[in-house]
Amino acid sequence: MIENRPWLTFVSHFSLLLGIGVVALPVWVALVASTHPSSAFGAGEIPLWFGDQALENWRSVFLGEASSGVDVPVWYMMLNSFIMALGITVGKLFISLLSAYAIVFFRFPFRGACFWVIFITLMLPVEVRIVPTYEVVANLDMLNSYSGLILPLIASATATFLFRQCFMTMPGELIEAARIDGAGPIRFFFDILLPMSRTNIAALFVIMFIYGWNQYLWPVIITTDDAYYTLVMSIKRMLAVDQGDIEWNHVMVTTLLAMIPPVAVVIGMQKLFVKGLVDAEK
Amino acid sequence: MNLWQGAVLMSVYFPHKKLPYLLVLPQLVITLIFFLWPAEQAFEQAFYQEDAFGLSREFVGFDNFVYLFNDPQYYKSIWVTLVFSFSVAFSGLAIALWLAVMADRVIRGKLTYQTLLVWPYAVAPALAGVLWWLLFDPSMGPIALWLQYFGVDWNHFLNGDQAMTLVVISATWKQISYNFLFFLAGLQAVPRSLIEAASIDGASPFKRFWTIVFPLLSPTTFFLLVINLVYAFFDTFGVIDATTQGGPGVSTATMVYKVFNDGFIGLDMGSSAAQSVVLMFLVGVMTVIQFRYIERKVEY
Amino acid sequence: MSDVVLNNIGKTYPNGYHAIPSIDLTIEEGEFIVLVGPSGCGKSTLLRMVAGLETISQGDLMIKGAKVNDKEPADRDIAMVFQNYALYPHMTVYANMAYGLKNRGESKEVIAEKVTSVANMLGLEELLERKPKQLSGGQRQRVAMGRAMVRDPKVFLFDEPLSNLDAKLRVQMRVEIRQLQRKLGTTTLYVTHDQVEAMTLADRLVVLNKGKAEQIGSPMALYNKPATPFVAAFIGSPSMNLLPANLDEQGICLSDRLSLPLVHDHRGSIIWGIRPEHLEVVDEANADFALRIQAVESLGAETLIHGTVDLGVKQEPMVVRLAGPHWPEINSLLWLKAPLDHWHVFDAVTQQRL
Ligand SMILES: Nc1ncnc2c1ncn2[C@@H]1O[C@H](COP(=O)(O)OP(=O)(O)OP(=O)(O)O)[C@@H](O)[C@H]1O
Numbered sequence: 001m002i003e004n005r006p007w008l009t010f011v012s013h014f015s016l017l018l019g020i021g022v023v024a025l026p027v028w029v030a031l032v033a034s035t036h037p038s039s040a041f042g043a044g045e046i047p048l049w050f051g052d053q054a055l056e057n058w059r060s061v062f063l064g065e066a067s068s069g070v071d072v073p074v075w076y077m078m079l080n081s082f083i084m085a086l087g088i089t090v091g092k093l094f095i096s097l098l099s100a101y102a103i104v105f106f107r108f109p110f111r112g113a114c115f116w117v118i119f120i121t122l123m124l125p126v127e128v129r130i131v132p133t134y135e136v137v138a139n140l141d142m143l144n145s146y147s148g149l150i151l152p153l154i155a156s157a158t159a160t161f162l163f164r165q166c167f168m169t170m171p172g173e174l175i176e177a178a179r180i181d182g183a184g185p186i187r188f189f190f191d192i193l194l195p196m197s198r199t200n201i202a203a204l205f206v207i208m209f210i211y212g213w214n215q216y217l218w219p220v221i222i223t224t225d226d227a228y229y230t231l232v233m234s235i236k237r238m239l240a241v242d243q244g245d246i247e248w249n250h251v252m253v254t255t256l257l258a259m260i261p262p263v264a265v266v267i268g269m270q271k272l273f274v275k276g277l278v279d280a281e282k
Numbered sequence: 283m284n285l286w287q288g289a290v291l292m293s294v295y296f297p298h299k300k301l302p303y304l305l306v307l308p309q310l311v312i313t314l315i316f317f318l319w320p321a322e323q324a325f326e327q328a329f330y331q332e333d334a335f336g337l338s339r340e341f342v343g344f345d346n347f348v349y350l351f352n353d354p355q356y357y358k359s360i361w362v363t364l365v366f367s368f369s370v371a372f373s374g375l376a377i378a379l380w381l382a383v384m385a386d387r388v389i390r391g392k393l394t395y396q397t398l399l400v401w402p403y404a405v406a407p408a409l410a411g412v413l414w415w416l417l418f419d420p421s422m423g424p425i426a427l428w429l430q431y432f433g434v435d436w437n438h439f440l441n442g443d444q445a446m447t448l449v450v451i452s453a454t455w456k457q458i459s460y461n462f463l464f465f466l467a468g469l470q471a472v473p474r475s476l477i478e479a480a481s482i483d484g485a486s487p488f489k490r491f492w493t494i495v496f497p498l499l500s501p502t503t504f505f506l507l508v509i510n511l512v513y514a515f516f517d518t519f520g521v522i523d524a525t526t527q528g529g530p531g532v533s534t535a536t537m538v539y540k541v542f543n544d545g546f547i548g549l550d551m552g553s554s555a556a557q558s559v560v561l562m563f564l565v566g567v568m569t570v571i572q573f574r575y576i577e578r579k580v581e582y
Numbered sequence: 583m584s585d586v587v588l589n590n591i592g593k594t595y596p597n598g599y600h601a602i603p604s605i606d607l608t609i610e611e612g613e614f615i616v617l618v619g620p621s622g623c624g625k626s627t628l629l630r631m632v633a634g635l636e637t638i639s640q641g642d643l644m645i646k647g648a649k650v651n652d653k654e655p656a657d658r659d660i661a662m663v664f665q666n667y668a669l670y671p672h673m674t675v676y677a678n679m680a681y682g683l684k685n686r687g688e689s690k691e692v693i694a695e696k697v698t699s700v701a702n703m704l705g706l707e708e709l710l711e712r713k714p715k716q717l718s719g720g721q722r723q724r725v726a727m728g729r730a731m732v733r734d735p736k737v738f739l740f741d742e743p744l745s746n747l748d749a750k751l752r753v754q755m756r757v758e759i760r761q762l763q764r765k766l767g768t769t770t771l772y773v774t775h776d777q778v779e780a781m782t783l784a785d786r787l788v789v790l791n792k793g794k795a796e797q798i799g800s801p802m803a804l805y806n807k808p809a810t811p812f813v814a815a816f817i818g819s820p821s822m823n824l825l826p827a828n829l830d831e832q833g834i835c836l837s838d839r840l841s842l843p844l845v846h847d848h849r850g851s852i853i854w855g856i857r858p859e860h861l862e863v864v865d866e867a868n869a870d871f872a873l874r875i876q877a878v879e880s881l882g883a884e885t886l887i888h889g890t891v892d893l894g895v896k897q898e899p900m901v902v903r904l905a906g907p908h909w910p911e912i913n914s915l916l917w918l919k920a921p922l923d924h925w926h927v928f929d930a931v932t933q934q935r936l
């Protein structure tokens with residue numbers, strides 16, 4: 001900073017530490033809760049320090065030995081979550097890279113129409129059109145299937161929009177140089193465009209993965225078969241008992257397990273993620 | 283990188299006839315099947331009345347809409363949505379701005395602070411709701427017990443305002459990280475020379491912030507306001523469903539929650555479809571605002 | 583055999599803008615042709631039509647006797663160096679140079695051999711594994727040239743390749759480009775708006791004005807006998823002094839007060855020109871006219887004197903260029919003689935040289 005004001009520096013650090021503390025508080029309590037037997041959660045009391053049941057709780061929840069209201073173990077739901085998240089991520093990247101490429105680098109009849117059909121979906125989340133989408137998926141016989149979990153969530157233009165922005169900043173002379181070097185549209189796509197956009201692709205990968213992993217309402221609605229349950233939505237089942245009967249230790253283990261993969265991705269790829277988020281949406 | 287500088291359409295392109303159609307085809311197909319078809323169904327459905335088993339339906343014109351806009355419950359849900367969304371947006375923006383200003387000031391540990399503040403972005407809304415539920419659980423949540431100790435009779439299962447507070451806190455908690463990142467980026471983009479000039483002019487740090495930094499941040503703030511409202515409108519379904527399920531009564535049933543509830547629980551397809559149509563219209567308006575904003579930014 | 587033939591080439595952009603009405607140009611093998619002209623006159627458009635990056639709206643383009651109007655750029659056997667180099671940022675220098683050959687299906691060994699030999703020629707051996715970001719402006723320029731050279735094309739095309747370099751480097755690269763082109767003997771079409779670059783590089787110059795070729799010829803021919811006032815003003819620095827006048831029996835009549843004797847049978851309004859370096863300082867008795875000095879620019883080796891000539895009705899600006907340092911006083915008079923054999927006379931209506 002320009003001038004040295006010790007008390008201001010102190011206020012800054014203090015505020016940030018307080019902020020971090022408040023933000024971390026619920027996770028701390030969840031961690032503590034996950035280390036106690038369910039009998040520790042009675043009326044008027046909740047343990048505030050770690051217990052000795054950690055290993056036991058985490059193991060039994062992970063392997064599905066603890067009663068959870070779902071017939072498949074947590075590791076299996078985790079697998080489902082991974083399949084759904086990766087399916088959504090890869091699918092979105094695939095269709096949006098191709099369509100953004102076509103829209104930016106080609107001129108063809110009905111280009112404008114294609115553009116609008118795609119971009120009309122830009123801000124309309126599945127939650128808004130949930131009932132008719134459900135009916136369409138039911139008509140297509142895709143309830144309780146991975147394609148039913150994945151495909152409808154791919155239908156959004158955010159990634160296409162961002163790739164379009166990214167491609168439009170490519171200098172035109174680069175394309176001309178490639179044409180002179182004998183690269184047709186397909187070579188250009190693989191040799192020049194993809195490698196040049198790899199930071200954006202990676203950043204979007206992170207964002208899309210988190211989006212996919214965290215889906216809640218859509219899986220809740222279209223899966224009735226436990227074999228297709230995802231981790232995040234299974235929480236609903238675990239809480240769907242009388243309030244006094246909730247096994248908080250197991251709920252918290254599940255919650256933490258459902259948080260770990262996306263949080264790890266964000267922290268592990270923080271630089272990329274921050275750049276992708278801030279650059280992309282600005 | 284300024285993503286808008288290329289907004290003038292590229293003048294260099296490939297002279298191909300069939301390939302571009304092949305390239306847009308996958309996205310077009312997906313959009314048609316999973317977006318336009320459902321949207322069309324919603325429009326159609328909104329003009330029919332279906333019996334509870336979906337066996338027969340009858341054309342009723344604008345009845346569903348008329349009914350909707352005469353339904354006090356619907357106005358209640360609009361009110362709930364507004365209270366919820368603006369509470370989330372304002373508290374999220376205020377806290378994030380404060381933290382970002384502080385983080386922009388510190389010299390050492392900026393990245394560490396950022397890391398420790400961004401991770402809630404990755405937490406699913408439903409899980410955020412469950413985490414805060416535990417803290418506020420009336421019978422054993424530490425915060426609830428603490429509040430009760432001070433004489434606040436906390437029970438969000440019975441008290442609608444308290445239920446609203448809980449979902450607002452959960453939804454805000456998750457959104458702070460997002461706002462924080464944008465504010466921090468915005469602050470770092472404020473030219474150092476401007477701040478230096480102001481401090482040479484004798485402006486105190488507080489004054490500098492309100493007269494120079496904050497006005498320069500206003501595009502970011504406006505952008506975030508729209509994004510936060512959209513988030514609170516549509517992406518917080520999980521928070522509500524996992525904690526209060528719209529209750530007690532309908533005190534936390536937002537418009538999106540009501541679409542789901544009337545459609546899947548109440549099985550009133552016509553009304554649910556009419557509500558979807560209204561929401562789609564709302565999103566359309568928000569998208570236009572967003573684009574306007576983006577266009578204005580292009581001129582900068 | 584002529585290498586590149588432009589036959590009645592014209593360009594109309596899709597928005598209806600008529601950038602180039604019609605140009606005819608025959609380029610001999612190994613010739614270095616420079617296209618010059620002010621900004622927006624259509625230099626790039628013409629070059630890009632030759633490259634195949636812009637469609638040709640009218641006329642025929644022949645390279646080595648074959649019509650190539652509808653061929654893809656890659657199939658025309660040309661190579662191009664762009665103003666901002668257009669290097670692939672994610673590829674190493676080696677990969678940048680090798681990319682065109684790879685797309686042609688050359689074998690790895692052939693590619694390696696060609697790239698290495700060009701790299702040696704340009705002094706790029708040390709840089710082959712670097713990315714463009716890690717290079718200086720001059721090095722990037724060299725790589726861009728290397729990329730063009732490895733393809734061993736029939737024609738080199740340059741679009742203002744030196745304008746992103748600083749002045750000193752520009753001079754150095756200019757010399758180098760000329761040497762390389764001599765050595766390789768490759769036909770070259772070079773676009774610039776810098777007339778010094780144009781004069782020093784070209785075998786023949788094409789001066790473009792609003793899409794039309796004003797004059798085509800060797801730099802000295804254009805300097806000595808510019809065909810139009812436009813060329814006269816464009817070639818040479820500082821620009822030729824051009825004054826409106828009238829031609830009658832007495833000679834060139836600049837005003838009631840001042841006329842210069844000339845025997846010529848043309849009558850009517852003309853433009854009279856003389857280059858700053860051809861004006862001579864003489865004593866009052868031998869002078870044709872006087873210059874009222876307004877500004878003096880001393881460059882050491884030469885001095886530029888700006889002033890006005892009093893024509894009674896109006897003051898005409900004029901520049902004189904003298905060798906060596908001079909320190910005349912501002913507002914004093916400088917007596918000048920304009921030797922007859924350095925005069926340029928153009929018809930004011932047709933703009934043609936008389
Ligand atoms: N795609 C296009 N559509 C319409 N008009 C164009 C297009 N490209 C160029 N022009 C116009 O054609 C004319 C010639 O352009 P060109 O780029 O050839 O100029 P130039 O001589 O290379 O100028 P500079 O020295 O500035 O590069 C200009 O008036 C320009 O505005």
Ligand SMILES: [Mg+2]
Nearest residue numbers: 625626627741
């Ligand atoms: Mg040009």
